[in-house]
Amino acid sequence: RKSSSVQKLNSSNSSNSSPSKKKPPSLNLQPPKGTRDFPPPLLRLRTYLFTLFRSASLSHGFSEYDSPVLESEELYTRKAGEEVTEQLYCFSDKGDRRVTLRPEMTPSLARIIMGTKPALPIKWFSIPQCWRYERMTRGRRREHYQWNVDVWGVQGVEAEVEVISVMVRFFTSVGITQSDVGIKVNSRGIIGALLEGLGIPEDKFAETCVLIDKLEKVPVEALKADLEELGITEEQITSLTDVLVHKDIEKISEVVGDCPAVQDVRKLFSMCTELGIVDWLEFDASVIRGLSYYTGIVFEAFDRSGTLRAIAGGGRYDKLLESFGGDPTPAVGFGFGDAVIVELLKDKNLLPDFEKGEVEFCVYSMDEGGTAKAMKVANELREKGCSVDVVLEEKKMKWAFKHADRIGAKRVVIVGGDEGSRGEVRVKNMESGEQETVKVAEIGEWAENI
Numbered sequence: 001r002k003s004s005s006v007q008k009l010n011s012s013n014s015s016n017s018s019p020s021k022k023k024p025p026s027l028n029l030q031p032p033k034g035t036r037d038f039p040p041p042l043l044r045l046r047t048y049l050f051t052l053f054r055s056a057s058l059s060h061g062f063s064e065y066d067s068p069v070l071e072s073e074e075l076y077t078r079k080a081g082e083e084v085t086e087q088l089y090c091f092s093d094k095g096d097r098r099v100t101l102r103p104e105m106t107p108s109l110a111r112i113i114m115g116t117k118p119a120l121p122i123k124w125f126s127i128p129q130c131w132r133y134e135r136m137t138r139g140r141r142r143e144h145y146q147w148n149v150d151v152w153g154v155q156g157v158e159a160e161v162e163v164i165s166v167m168v169r170f171f172t173s174v175g176i177t178q179s180d181v182g183i184k185v186n187s188r189g190i191i192g193a194l195l196e197g198l199g200i201p202e203d204k205f206a207e208t209c210v211l212i213d214k215l216e217k218v219p220v221e222a223l224k225a226d227l228e229e230l231g232i233t234e235e236q237i238t239s240l241t242d243v244l245v246h247k248d249i250e251k252i253s254e255v256v257g258d259c260p261a262v263q264d265v266r267k268l269f270s271m272c273t274e275l276g277i278v279d280w281l282e283f284d285a286s287v288i289r290g291l292s293y294y295t296g297i298v299f300e301a302f303d304r305s306g307t308l309r310a311i312a313g314g315g316r317y318d319k320l321l322e323s324f325g326g327d328p329t330p331a332v333g334f335g336f337g338d339a340v341i342v343e344l345l346k347d348k349n350l351l352p353d354f355e356k357g358e359v360e361f362c363v364y365s366m367d368e369g370g371t372a373k374a375m376k377v378a379n380e381l382r383e384k385g386c387s388v389d390v391v392l393e394e395k396k397m398k399w400a401f402k403h404a405d406r407i408g409a410k411r412v413v414i415v416g417g418d419e420g421s422r423g424e425v426r427v428k429n430m431e432s433g434e435q436e437t438v439k440v441a442e443i444g445e446w447a448e449n450i
């Protein structure tokens with residue numbers, strides 16, 4: 001639904017435009033398809049989330065990194081049928097190079113590590129905007145911000161526990177508890193043992209996982225051709241999915257034995273028990289995740305009400321660097337998008353109101369030509385670290401108070417008038433309505449003590 005202002009604009013273009021006064025076609029006011037504008041209220045919400053993503057990461061000693069949104073297409077040409085590589089926002093640039101807007105951050109991280117060879121282990125995080133180009137599917141977004149948290153160089157499940165701890169800390173910081181959200185845990189090693197048992201060759205393992213992940217979303221008929229291409233029969237899929245419904249690691253170990261993958265899962269649960277976050281976790285053999293490069297434990301955060309898509313997901317991907325020609329390097333990480341979490345916070349009534357900004361002072365000159373004086377008072381306050389707005393035009397007092405309310409000013413400082421002639425200003429507290437007089441020469445000191 002177009003907003004009323006756009007409708008008005010379009011109607012004015014069509015109704016009273018005579019040929020002689022033909023107006024230029026109206027500008028499309030919407031951002032490009034699948035993208036979002038962030039006017040101040042939405043950017044305040046985004047900043048709220050990013051600030052808490054950052055503090056959860058920094059509190060665990062993670063370092064922030066970034067890289068270009070534009071990458072070489074070759075970084076994502078793995079042939080495993082993943083959505084993320086089939087929907088690249090790719091193009092040929094003016095130098096005829098094949099490039100793409102990044103669909104995820106992990107391959108860029110691998111590129112940076114291969115190129116700079118930082119001392120391991122590293123604990124890095126980033127909040128990149130990631131892109132996809134979906135044809136046909138109407139209405140799905142083409143960009144999102146995805147918080148990435150990764151540990152490189154740690155072989156043990158301590159790395160998985162660490163990144164899950166970061167995620168739990170974020171959830172706690174926005175008021176989400178383990179009764180709102182759970183984290184399903186599985187291992188590609190378990191799935192691999194099951195596939196081996198079904199006689200599916202190791203080199204088909206990654207794309208089979210991607211296919212099984214898709215099976216959760218589409219009927220098996222839709223993937224029949226892909227399954228046949230992989231030489232997987234419907235019976236094999238049925239017997240596989242019959243096992244994947246298990247939510248009990250003991251049941252699974254009866255099928256695949258006490259293999260290293262089962263031991264890893266057990267160790268992760270016992271460490272999280274000791275850490276006190278195990279009630280966020282549950283084993284679920286059906287969790288696969290849609291990225292081909294996971295090699296070990298995988299996990300995904302879900303809303304226990306079952307109404308939303310996965311909130312976040314991650315896992316171990318020990319072979320990614322080797323797949324780029326690098327040295328074998330253990331790696332674990334997760335991606336956490338900025339869309340589902342907002343839906344969850346809305347559902348749980350945990351979304352703060354960002355409609356208005358906050359500013360400590362609005363300074364207003366009631367005298368004509370007094371704006372520079374008002375600006376000088378404002379700077380005295382800014383010297384003390386205050387956020388200060390100044391009314392920049394000659395306005396009536398009533399307008400100034402309305403404006404102060406609109407911008408969320410806590411206090412209005414009125415410059416000029418009788419107080420002005422005595423070297424004073426009047427300050428009105430917008431919440432309590434109280435007024436007080438302050439000497440201009442002392443306003444900085446005064447501001448430090450309110």
Ligand SMILES: OCc1cccc(Br)n1
Pocket residue numbers: 084103104130131132141142143144337
């Ligand atoms: O979750 C996959 C994905 C990747 C890029 C952009 C968007 Br929106 N979604």
